[in-house]
Amino acid sequence: MKKIALLFLAVIALIGNDLNAQNRLRNLPNYNNKKLHFGFSIGLNFYNFNIQQIENLADVEGFYRADGDVNPGYNVNIVSNFRIAEYLDFRFLPGFASTNRILEFDVIEPISQERQIVKREIVSSFFEFPFELKYRSKRIDNYGLYVTTGLKYNLDLSSNENVEDDRLFKIKSSDIGYELGFGVDMYFEFFKFSPQIKATFGLNNLLVQDGTYYVSAIEKLQTRAILLNFTFE
Secondary structure: OHHHHHHHHHHHHHHHHHHHHHOOOOOOOOHHHOOEEEEEEEEEEEEEEEEEEOOOHHHOOOEEEEEEEOEEEEEEEEEEEEEEEOOEEEEEOOEEEEEEEEEEEEEEOOOOOOEEEEEEEEEEEEEEEEEEEEEEOOOEOOEEEEEEEEEEEEEEOOOOOOOOOOOOOOEOOEEEEEEEEEEEEEEOOOOEEEEEEEEEEEOOOOEOOOOOOOOOOEEEEEEEEEEEEEEEO
16 A cells, blocks of 8 residues: 555656646646546556454364455546536546455365465456546646545456356455545646546445355455556546
8 A cells, every 4th residue: 555655646746847847837728617528547456355254263163364465457447527516527437447356364274184375366357337526626727636436336247256166266246335536637738637546445245155165254355445547638
């Protein structure tokens, strides 16, 4: 998380140096008066799980804990922005995201009877459907700050939810959650560039109770993610 924040601040600082040199010239002066405009967003995602284990873990013999490991993924989105009020926009950002998550189980492995870390890889390819509200600050020269909040529905095309294979750790294909974000709008001569950092909190329990050993000690599995996006409009 600390590395992501430092990367985000570094991008803003580098572009901010260029803005300081041109802040006497107001680019795209009527941009925020448009009722509707479009763009696209590319970014990195860092998906993980919020894991809630059962209350009495001792009931599952040889199971000590479960943790998630984060690997970076990518996302591409189309931006549709509708102006509601002077500083408030409604946005729809359909897109595609790919990510690879690892679940690590500290257990006595049922076959070898040795304590070890057993890993299960979960590959996901999402169709994303985020809806959000964007509240902008008053523009100063060629930049402005903003915050966002909204809901997002994900459909995992790579889900193994209905696959009959006890070697797989299965999660459900549908997920809904809420998002909170903040960023900077930077106005250039022909486009607006907006770096943004966003947090995603899944509401659905994604766990598929298939009766396998590694599932038996988990009560709830929810999405958690940090997104670093770069938007061009």
